[in-house]
Amino acid sequence: MPTVHQNRRRPKMRQMLQQLWHALMVGWDLYLFAFGYGIVFVLLGIAAISLSGHSMSTSAMSDGPGWTAPNAVHWFGTSRDGIDMMGPVLHAAGRSIWLALLATVGGSLAGLAVATLFFFVWRERGYRMLDRLAGWGAAIPAIFMVLTLAAGHGAGFGVTLLILSGLCALFVAGRSGRWFHELESSGDVLAARALGYSRRRLLIDHLFTRLWKHAAASAATLLPGVLLAEAALGFTGIGAQVSPAANRIGMLIAEGNETLFDAPWLVFFPGLVLWILCVVLATFAWAVRRTLGEAIDERLF
Amino acid sequence: MPPILSVNDLTVTYPDRGEASVVATREVSFHLEPGEILGIVGGVGSGKTTLIRTLSGLLPREARFFSGSATLDPGAEGEIDLIQMRSRHWRRLRRHRLAVFFREVISQWNPLRTVRQHVRETLQLAGRKREARIEADWMPVFYEVGLIEPENLLGRYPHQLPEVVLLRFLIGMALLKGADLWIADEFTSGLDATSEDQILRLLRELAEKRRIAVLLGTPRFGVIERVADRVAVLFEGGVVESGAVLDVLRRPKNRFTRALLDCQPRLGERRHRLTEIDPSARRDAIDTTRGVGE
Structure with a gap:
């Protein structure tokens, strides 16, 4: 009987997957929203890292003569003149x-x-x-x-x-x-x-x-x-x-x-x-x- | 009786961007008397719509009048040359004397306005401002055109009403503004057989009773047979044959007219396929319209 049970469930799963695939492929507007929300999540991530006190990778964004890499105080970093960006x-x-x-x-x-x-x-x-x-x-x-x-x-x-x-x-x-x-x-x-x-x-x-x-x-x-x-x-x-x-x-x-x-x-x-x-x-x-x-x-x- | 409209050798062409011009109507001649219905019959591209738009001043600017004349009230003191008329005079004419009906009745109504607003505008444009204000004055006319409880329909939007009701309102509006020349282009094409019959009968009654001259373009002889006094058969812009409806229908002189009549489906006949027009009949029609062999 488990085979029957599995047989019953498989089409449902397949249907769901098909629907999801259809929504992803046909519903281009979903992409747009996913894209927009993705950006929001990236921003939130940056904000969270900044608030936690860890500056972003210092190797890639090293502090120069006047500027500061993004950190908890300066989220967008500072310019050469030390102005918050x-x-x-x-x-x-x-x-x-x-x-x-x-x-x-x-x-x-x-x-x-x-x-x-x-x-x-x-x-x-x-x-x-x-x-x-x-x-x-x-x-x-x-x-x-x-x-x-x-x-x-x-x-x-x-x-x-x-x-x-x-x-x-x-x-x-x-x-x-x-x-x-x-x-x-x-x-x-x-x-x-x-x-x-x-x-x-x-x-x-x-x-x-x-x-x-x-x-x-x-x-x-x-x-x-x-x-x-x-x-x-x-x-x-x-x-x-x-x-x-x-x-x-x-x-x-x-x-x-x-x-x-x-x-x-x-x-x-x-x-x-x-x-x-x-x-x-x-x-x-x-x-x-x-x-x-x-x-x-x-x-x- | 003097005619209300006289058309002589009217030729209209459309320039075809550097190539040879397209002749839409070719030396068309006819006259129309008050109270008379003249049917213009022809297939697609025969020039019916161009002729109708020429006579209602609605041709695109690029169309050219090659030759001929079209005169309203010919011979009268204030006869009007429709070909040379300026656009402001056309507007005045369309506001008062001319009523034009197109195919697809619903598309003639502004979907954002109620029937009442349409009627009021028509009367205002016709300069009948007092009648435009008093709705009670409209009712006898709307009852005359067969509308039932028109007062309850005036507040509706066009999409809320069936096509036959909208058409009756259009006819009523033409009566209200006092138009004495009606030009219709396949205006019953969207109606069912019963409604079409009622409208054609109404048209016949009104034309006789109010002495309205009607120019009716249609691709179907059946419509002409029921309503028109005379008919002109059009092919490639030219008149192949014209005369009294019964003469043309019973004793068609031209092969093209006979072929066209044979093509008309009839009730009770079960054909495997509709008859097609013989190419030699088409050639005959072209020769006739272009005056070959005359």
Whole structure:
């Protein structure tokens, strides 16, 4: 009889394993959460080690002339000048987020405004033009960036904001053109035109009421990418400022890169914070898209 | 009786990105009198929708009028050239005199608005602000189009109502704004046979009673047979044959029309497969529409 018992249990076990495997393989969102929680556990581990009074491996992170490796007092270690790194890292992360948010929202609104202009003036031809522009037009901010670098000055916060907003605007304008085109050929918009709606009223009553969903979902999806792009620009020195208080996360990583082997925490912690922010923002974007009923592109998450 | 709409040799083309243009309608001519229903029959790609959209001013901007004319109230003092008309005049026309019905009735309603809001907007756009405020004035019309307790349906959203009810509301709205030219493109295609029959009968009654001219596009002769006075058969954008419905149905002159009639499924007939149109009949139709051998 034990064989019968075993035979009864085996399919259940197999089923459970299959379900688990299916959840792991198909439910990509589980990966995302597992990834996010993994980071939280790593952080908690670091905090626990720090609180227990043991400094992290001194062989790898040796104390230099002015700096201190992460310990119970300085969780993120200190810089060459002996400044605790937690404050600057969090401050820089805050600035980076605000910059990315500003660029995303501003760029998205600008893109939407351009598409709205095309809705009134050029319509179908304009939408096609926007779509093409969104493809090759991405080169414009890149050229602008190269020219700024070649000129040899960072020009501060504004340049970064301009480049990132430009990229967002191009992306959103191209997308908005497609949304306008789709919505314009939908039955109720055609029926509204047949009733004698003006373009302005069509836009306010029929298009904007449905367009905002696409725009919000698109902006949320762009945000983690823009944050990474902002960090990359900061790393290359675009938008560098004289005041250290105006540092951003990419700049901190670039600074820490110079002493990577002597003081790796100067790169590790800004990088870790950037990573966490990206994961959190990607999760947020995923939640926004799912709430608004927008299609989720698995390649993005 | 003077016609309300006159179309002469109308040709509309779509540019095909550097290649040869696509001719959507080819030298189409007909006229429509008040109280008359003209059926436009043709298969997919025959140019029905382009013709209907041309006459309701809803063509995409890239479409070009190659030649011909379309005139509203021809011969009257205030005759309107539909081809040369600017978009603001089109809006005025659609708000007051023109009612357009498309296929898939549910898609014509804004899902975020109630039926009441739709009716009110229609009347406001038609400049009937007093009627838009007083719902009691709408009720006789809604009863006339066969709605049962319409006052209880006005607060509903489109997805909460069946298609036939929505279609009756659309017809009621066209009556409320006083449209005298109705243009419909396969507007009963989503209905069951009984509902379709009721709607077609209603259309017939209203056209006769209120002297409404109706241009009705459909791929089915069955619809035309029940409701239309005259019919024009379209193929590849051109009119193959036109005339009184009974003449065309009983004594079709063109081989393509005969082939098209043979293709129509009939009740009580059990065919192994539907008849296909003979390629030579298609060639005949092309020759006819392009004037070959005339």
